[in-house]
Amino acid sequence: MAENILVIGGGPAGLNAATMLSEIGVKVTLVERDSFLGGNPKKFKYKFLFPDMQPADNVIGELIKKTETGSNIKVYYSSEISDFKEKGKKFDATIKSANGNETKTFDSVIVSTGFEHFDPARDAKYSYQLFDDVIDIKDLERMMGENNFVRPSNGQPPKNVAFILCVGSRDRHVGNQYCSRVCCTVSVKQAIELREHFPDCEVYIFYMDIRTYGFFEDLYWQAMEEHDVQIVKGRIAEITSGPDNTVVCKGEDTLLRGPFEIPFDMVVLASGMEGGPQSPEMSKKLGIELDEHGFLKPENVTLSPFKSNRPGIFLAGACTGPKAISDSITEGAAAAMNAYTYAVKNR
Amino acid sequence: MALEKQEHRPVAEKGEHIIARHLIEDDSIKEEKNLVIDGVDVSGRWNTFILSRVDAEYDRSFFREIKDTVVGSRINRCWQCGMCTASCTVTPLYRRFNPRAFIYMMQLGNLKELKKYIDVAWRCVGCYKCSQRCPKQVNPAEMMEALGLVIKKYFPEEVESKLKVDEDVKKIYDDMILGDGRLDLAKLHTSAMRKTGRTKELLGKIERDTIFKMAKDGRAFSILRLGKPRNWGKSKEAIENYLKNIKSIENSEN
Numbered sequence: 001m002a003e004n005i006l007v008i009g010g011g012p013a014g015l016n017a018a019t020m021l022s023e024i025g026v027k028v029t030l031v032e033r034d035s036f037l038g039g040n041p042k043k044f045k046y047k048f049l050f051p052d053m054q055p056a057d058n059v060i061g062e063l064i065k066k067t068e069t070g071s072n073i074k075v076y077y078s079s080e081i082s083d084f085k086e087k088g089k090k091f092d093a094t095i096k097s098a099n100g101n102e103t104k105t106f107d108s109v110i111v112s113t114g115f116e117h118f119d120p121a122r123d124a125k126y127s128y129q130l131f132d133d134v135i136d137i138k139d140l141e142r143m144m145g146e147n148n149f150v151r152p153s154n155g156q157p158p159k160n161v162a163f164i165l166c167v168g169s170r171d172r173h174v175g176n177q178y179c180s181r182v183c184c185t186v187s188v189k190q191a192i193e194l195r196e197h198f199p200d201c202e203v204y205i206f207y208m209d210i211r212t213y214g215f216f217e218d219l220y221w222q223a224m225e226e227h228d229v230q231i232v233k234g235r236i237a238e239i240t241s242g243p244d245n246t247v248v249c250k251g252e253d254t255l256l257r258g259p260f261e262i263p264f265d266m267v268v269l270a271s272g273m274e275g276g277p278q279s280p281e282m283s284k285k286l287g288i289e290l291d292e293h294g295f296l297k298p299e300n301v302t303l304s305p306f307k308s309n310r311p312g313i314f315l316a317g318a319c320t321g322p323k324a325i326s327d328s329i330t331e332g333a334a335a336a337m338n339a340y341t342y343a344v345k346n347r
Numbered sequence: 348m349a350l351e352k353q354e355h356r357p358v359a360e361k362g363e364h365i366i367a368r369h370l371i372e373d374d375s376i377k378e379e380k381n382l383v384i385d386g387v388d389v390s391g392r393w394n395t396f397i398l399s400r401v402d403a404e405y406d407r408s409f410f411r412e413i414k415d416t417v418v419g420s421r422i423n424r425c426w427q428c429g430m431c432t433a434s435c436t437v438t439p440l441y442r443r444f445n446p447r448a449f450i451y452m453m454q455l456g457n458l459k460e461l462k463k464y465i466d467v468a469w470r471c472v473g474c475y476k477c478s479q480r481c482p483k484q485v486n487p488a489e490m491m492e493a494l495g496l497v498i499k500k501y502f503p504e505e506v507e508s509k510l511k512v513d514e515d516v517k518k519i520y521d522d523m524i525l526g527d528g529r530l531d532l533a534k535l536h537t538s539a540m541r542k543t544g545r546t547k548e549l550l551g552k553i554e555r556d557t558i559f560k561m562a563k564d565g566r567a568f569s570i571l572r573l574g575k576p577r578n579w580g581k582s583k584e585a586i587e588n589y590l591k592n593i594k595s596i597e598n599s600e601n
Contacts, residue, residue, distance in 0.1 A: 160405075202405070202407050204405065210426075221483075224423055224424060224426065225423055225424050225483075228410075228414075228423045230405070230407075230410070230423075230454060230455070231426060231427075232455070233427065253402065255427055255447075255448065255451055256402075256448065256451065256452070256457070256460060258401075258402055258460070259400075259401045259402070260401060260402035260403070261401045261402075261403055262402070262403065262404060262405060263403075263404070
């Protein structure tokens with residue numbers, strides 16, 4: 001008898017977990033809330049992925065293809081878990097979709113519900129949605145994905161662009177004290193793309209710390225040394241409208257100890273990652289622990305970052321905290337292995 | 348009495364009575380004799396506080412200019428860690444000499460800020476400790492040369508008034524470079540001592556001991572053997588020609 005494993009969430013982590021389990025002959029049920037697979041990278045049309053600038057489709061498209069063609073995978077689109085009960089060492093889950101409710105018994109569960117982009121409109125100082133030319137990294141990524149690389153206000157190419165790091169991260173004011181890890185790297189990646197696309201456009205990055213960890217540092221060096229991206233130390237306290245249809249960033253240059261009010265054609269906010277509404281929802285439905293940052297809490301952050309506090313329920317990807325796509329894919333595989341082991345042990 | 352005095356008071360020059368001179372620009376002051384707006388007389392002097400105390404633009408053309416020079420070509424690499432200032436020989440003596448900050452001002456084209464440091468910006472002694480320690484190989488020592496070039500270009504008058512070249516020292520320095528193709532630090536030291544009238548100190552106990560020690564272990568002789576760079580004559584000729592050309596260009600411009 002083949003094992004039955006439930007994967008909740010069809011982003012990079014969930015897709016990889018599902019395809020790996022399917023390859024070893026496990027019956028996988030993949031529950032996806034959207035009408036498509038691929039998670040945030042697909043939803044916001046990520047174009048190129050750091051650090052090697054490969055097309056996102058090479059990664060996400062590949063995972064989707066494998067999942068869709070996997071013989072042992074059943075995908076439920078636009079669906080959710082409406083009921084969840086423990087049954088001995090196994091679990092009874094009711095999947096609610098357009099075709100009605102369906103209750104199945106699963107040997108183990110992988111939660112890979114991912115993250116939500118921080119909504120910069122929640123922090124009024126950045127004037128997001130107030131000015132057309134203030135956008136955030138997910139908007140820029142989508143604009144690049146749609147090949148629509150211009151100022152939203154007038155359709156002209158920008159002459160100077162500012163990136164503002166740590167928007168919605170490392171800020172008690174909005175309730176997020178953690179670092180979202182990837183926004184620095186995404187920002188330098190997009191800065192390089194902007195400079196390549198518009199060689200006459202000057203790009204500035206306002207930072208407090210630049211955290212392009214590990215080998216992502218190469219991208220940061222490349223941005224400075226090959227593309228003349230200028231970094232300026234200081235966080236932006238206010239964005240107002242300026243002369244000639246510009247937006248003015250007001251801040252302090254902490255290296256020169258002086259105030260500045262610089263007009264830009266376009267401002268890109270490096271908004272961070274949040275657990276979103278799905279993390280507390282999963283925590284409630286599945287009876288697993290939520291951490292103080294609003295993400296799902298692993299049983300042991302070092303020894304078993306892919307296990308929840310409840311035996312048989314495993315975690316993968318950005319639902320346990322901000323991470324890069326590569327890390328999510330790795331965790332998907334780790335969770336798959338553990339979910340399979342649990343299922344075989346309790347056969 | 349007071350009334351009479353007021354009647355005879357001469358009319359002040361435009362902006363004359365403003366004490367905080369650094370905040371105004373005389374040319375921008377507007378003087379309106381009979382200005383009435385909506386029935387209110389607003390005659391008087393306007394624009395008396397026109398200088399912004401906020402940095403309002405980044406001038407990247409300046410950055411490009413420096414990047415195009417040989418000595419400043421690596422300006423885009425600097426990430427402001429402060430290793431150069433930390434290792435600097437001069438900063439402990441002149442706190443206002445801060446290579447890190449100078450590079451930053453050059454990156455952002457902040458001439459307003461750079462102008463405040465004209466008096467110390469030349470203090471680099473060229474020890475190259477910063478360049479050796481710089482984690483990004485910015486070569487800050489040569490960046491300080493780029494700084495000198497831009498300051499000379501953008502603030503010629505201030506440089507003229509704030510920096511006096513000591514002709515005697517310049518001659519000793521020039522003769523050494525042209526004559527031998529290298530700096531003889533001992534010779535530079537002794538000539539400086541002579542110039543300040545401290546000839547007696549030249550052969551004090553410490554100096555005598557050092558000379559004796561160096562003669563004993565042979566270092567004194569190896570210094571003498573250093574001599575000139577090979578084929579110095581040709582280089583000397585080229586440099587002299589170059590200097591002559593520059594002078595003739597300068598003369599023709601004047």
